[in-house]
Amino acid sequence: PGNEMWGGRFAQGPDAIMEGINASIDFDKRLYREDIAGSLAHAAMLAENGIISKEDEVSIREGLETIRSEIDSGAFSFSREREDIHMNIEARLAELIGPAAGRLHTARSRNDQVAVDFRLYVKSALVDVDAALTDLIEALLTRAQEHAGTVMPGFTHLQAAQPVTFGHHCLAYVEMAARDRSRARDALRRMDESPLGAAALAGTGFPIDRHRTATELGFREPTRNSLDSVSDRDFAIEFLAVAAMTAMHLSRLAEEIVIWSTPQFSFVQLSDAFSTGSSIMPQKKNPDAAELVRAKTGRINGSLVSLLTVMKGLPLSYSKDMQEDKEQVFDTVDSLSLALAAMTGMVKDMAINADKMRAAAGAGFSTATDLADFLVRQAGLPFREAHHVTGRVVALAESRKVALEDLPLADLQAIDVRLTDEVYSVLSVDASVASRKSFGGTAPENVVRQIAYWRNRLAE
Numbered sequence: 030p031g032n033e034m035w036g037g038r039f040a041q042g043p044d045a046i047m048e049g050i051n052a053s054i055d056f057d058k059r060l061y062r063e064d065i066a067g068s069l070a071h072a073a074m075l076a077e078n079g080i081i082s083k084e085d086e087v088s089i090r091e092g093l094e095t096i097r098s099e100i101d102s103g104a105f106s107f108s109r110e111r112e113d114i115h116m117n118i119e120a121r122l123a124e125l126i127g128p129a130a131g132r133l134h135t136a137r138s139r140n141d142q143v144a145v146d147f148r149l150y151v152k153s154a155l156v157d158v159d160a161a162l163t164d165l166i167e168a169l170l171t172r173a174q175e176h177a178g179t180v181m182p183g184f185t186h187l188q189a190a191q192p193v194t195f196g197h198h199c200l201a202y203v204e205m206a207a208r209d210r211s212r213a214r215d216a217l218r219r220m221d222e223s224p225l226g227a228a229a230l231a232g233t234g235f236p237i238d239r240h241r242t243a244t245e246l247g248f249r250e251p252t253r254n255s256l257d258s259v260s261d262r263d264f265a266i267e268f269l270a271v272a273a274m275t276a277m278h279l280s281r282l283a284e285e286i287v288i289w290s291t292p293q294f295s296f297v298q299l300s301d302a303f304s305t306g307s308s309i310m311p312q313k314k315n316p317d318a319a320e321l322v323r324a325k326t327g328r329i330n331g332s333l334v335s336l337l338t339v340m341k342g343l344p345l346s347y348s349k350d351m352q353e354d355k356e357q358v359f360d361t362v363d364s365l366s367l368a369l370a371a372m373t374g375m376v377k378d379m380a381i382n383a384d385k386m387r388a389a390a391g392a393g394f395s396t397a398t399d400l401a402d403f404l405v406r407q408a409g410l411p412f413r414e415a416h417h418v419t420g421r422v423v424a425l426a427e428s429r430k431v432a433l434e435d436l437p438l439a440d441l442q443a444i445d446v447r448l449t450d451e452v453y454s455v456l457s458v459d460a461s462v463a464s465r466k467s468f469g470g471t472a473p474e475n476v477v478r479q480i481a482y483w484r485n486r487l488a489e
């Protein structure tokens with residue numbers, strides 16, 4: 030058999046194994062919309078500049094539109110012999126319109142073609158990530174508003190540290206998600222340059238108009254160096270980096286949800302819609318969605334490292350190694366969009382057990398710092414000395430197995446006479462959070478102010 034694609038030079042078709050390692054159609058068919066959009070813009074520009082005839086441009090356009098609806102409707106038959114999405118579409122175009130199809134590839138190579146297709150795809154993926162992050166931020170703000178004053182333990186080392194509010198805790202994740210969104214926007218701005226017209230690697234002698242195709246495809250401007258245009262995959266790596274950072278944040282919240290939903294913590298209860306049962310233990314309600322969000326982070330990190338590694342040794346310009354960019358990105362798009370949607374669903378639905386949170390907030394002598402601060406404020410002790418005195422109070426409470434506020438005044442004064450009756454007013458968890466009004470602190474009034482800040486930012 031001859032070679033369908035490069036019959037001039039080749040007498041033989043590829044070995045089956047060659048086809049197996051080489052063909053990308055099974056995954057890159059996902060780029061068909063972008064590929065057709067790129068070809069439509071290219072053909073229109075070629076005709077405008079007298080490189081192909083107006084009639085050819087019309088039949089190319091009509092043929093491509095037919096192909097788009099064939100693929101949309103599932104009627105298109107993809108072929109592995111035609112390697113990739115670009116060749117599949119071009120070959121089908123030849124079947125539909127004849128020799129004019131062969132003019133479409135004038136002043137173009139698959140190298141700039143795949144680069145422009147993939148940039149279009151990644152740009153739109155970032156727009157979707159941005160929207161999904163916005164949904165998550167809104168869900169977190171709603172929960173923060175409901176629980177601006179709900180006291181919970183704040184942890185360091187996963188040991189009770191100081192009381193905080195659940196609203197404040199939600200807002201911590203709002204900060205992370207907002208940074209992720211800003212990274213997505215930043216990456217999108219940087220990749221907003223069209224490589225179409227770089228051709229194979231050196232540009233072309235045809236009088237093409239790259240500004241025209243860039244504008245037509247929604248890019249800010251064309252790329253400035255043809256070699257870089259076909260060999261750059263920074264945009265895909267940056268997408269994966271944004272995704273990895275986002276997934277890492279989702280994974281931390283997922284981990285907290287797993288912990289909070291244990292019977293031992295019982296801070297939250299996931300809705301039935303976002304949990305599963307056990308096939309053997311009838312009492313179980315498992316946080317599978319949270320666990321899977323946590324796990325998706327692993328494969329997203331893997332994709333980032335994978336593409337960085339594929340790219341790291343490539344000489345300029347295009348090498349076929351770069352075909353290995355797509356599955357990583359596609360898998361990440363799917364994993365991240367599921368993870369974001371699942372997290373938003375869990376955040377919206379989960380029931381907050383404010384009593385459990387409050388009870389836990391007071392455990393572990395969590396207001397000991399307030400007691401030390403009291404000694405600094407009321408008695409003028411240096412903080413280090415106040416820390417020492419408070420440590421003795423904690424030791425006493427611990428040996429008696431009581432809370433700080435349950436120690437009688439006489440016992441406190443036996444430790445230090447400067448511990449007066451007023452100290453009891455700072456030992457409650459509510460007094461503790463209410464006092465933390467420093468900018469960015471957990472006081473309920475701060476939480477309310479920060480929610481208003483983020484609602485304004487979202488409306489911008």
Ligand code: ARG
Pocket residue numbers: 053057113139140143347349351352
């Ligand atoms: N399927 C290829 C890819 O994804 C398209 C570019 C092929 N170019 C080439 N010179 N073989 O990278």
